[in-house]
Amino acid sequence: MFNKKVSINSPRNLLFLFEILSLFLLLVSQWNNIEKTIYYIWIGLILIIYISNYLLNKISSGDNYIFLIVTMLMSIGIIMIYRIDPNLGMKQLLWLSGGIAVFYLTYFAIKLIRGWDRWITLYIGASYFLFIMTFLLGTRKYGAINWINIGGISFQPAEITKILVIFIIASYYNKPDVFKKYRYSDYILMGIIYSFIALLFLQRDLGTALIFYGIFLFVQFIYEEKRKLILYNIGLSSIGAILGYVLFDHVKIRIQTWIDPWSFIDNKGYQITQSLFAIAEGGFFGTGLGLGHPEFIPLAYTDFIFSAICEEMGIFTGIGIIMLFLILVYRGFKIALNQNNKFYKILAIGVSLLFGIQSIIILGGVLKLLPLTGITLPFVSYGGSSILSSFIALGILQVSSEDINYEGEEVVE
């Protein structure tokens, strides 16, 4: 059976098989009390995924692996979220369908509208506007003021700012000569990015601040001609990190619980120790879906979803997830290398860095390899704004994987 399936389009079929089997497992678990809506939505989403993977090869001349990888990641995620909390699972199914729609919207918007590289002031303005909105309307959740609640729907503006930051950096490094006319333009760019990081620090959203810094540093490392700026950047951030540790208690707690969570097991270190217990409990093959106790892990459906997956589906699935992210980031850099248009090249680098850094920070956090900062695992965790922004980023990457040839058209014969 498997020999027949390993053909050219086999990853698509394997993914389909995986989703059908998970549906079957759900059916068995609810045998006495079947709730119909979930099946309709799940089957609908499976079909959307299958058709999308098929159609994308026809629509887009670019890369056709990234969407496959991402749909596999989100399938693993949704199974786990539904198992932990069926209500959240339902919402997540809707978010994922919305996410795929947003992916196509972004794809066509980026592709058909030209001049994305000329609107740097708009991106900067929009970013500051979102920050101001967060401070005015924001509510505090899990120690960070990064949620806005409008009409019952709450979302994290920082998720959108992440994309805007990539656009700001890409527009700047696309044509540095244009900005070099103004004196200290490179310092101004650094100032803007650092002001974002400082604002995030005030919101206590350390994980996102780290993502912004990482993307900026790596793109600067690749494209900045004044090499000393990179040293300034590293120096400034080291000073900032030390100051943050001394001045802010919440930073200090993160470091302390990272070095030794066992002394604080009853309060501050509870999350991380529960996460480690869960991963150890699962072993190589896991306890089996529905047979573990992911409800003991706090926030098992967002930040700690990796631990919950490791407990019930095994370390092997965990390693699989890490490998999927590795291939995704690898594809992203490959896309960037093949792209001729510099603006889209930097966008592709930025998006790959976003996926890479975000997954490293949270995976490292739950495994106690890095201090824990609360961010989501892209495509796997529960969360509307996180899913939508990740799909926007993926749409950008999909456009970047195609041949873009605007500038050649302007040559006068």
Add this chain to the structure above:
Amino acid sequence: MYNLISILFKYIFIIIIYLFIFSIIRLIYLDIKSINTITLEGNAYLKLINRRDSLPYKVKEHYSIDDEITMGRYSDNDIFIQDPFVSKRHFKIVEDEGAYYLEDLDSANGTYVNNERIEDVVKLSNGDIIRVGNIEFLFVDRG
């Protein structure tokens, strides 16, 4: 009943996830392999020295030379580069009994081989640097 199926399924899920990863890596491997074979055809080729992303127009990393190759701004040239310094038909390289000769086609800005502007025809040897405007090619002859 459910427990038994769940335990069975966890193995199946892991197998499927790994088969999925394996098949994607295999496809990527085939993809990369096909790229390498294209550039290795032919004995002699021109290699672009400039970093490709520093040039604002489409240009390939390698151009293999069979019998004759022409370069210019018009799209009917083998190497066509939309740079204002490049003439419509700029130069051509011709193979004759295993040797390669570069001929400037009366271009406005000239063709430079190892930083000397060439008149008429010049014989190329392995490692010569051909410059047109800002674009530099390395001539490689593995014959």
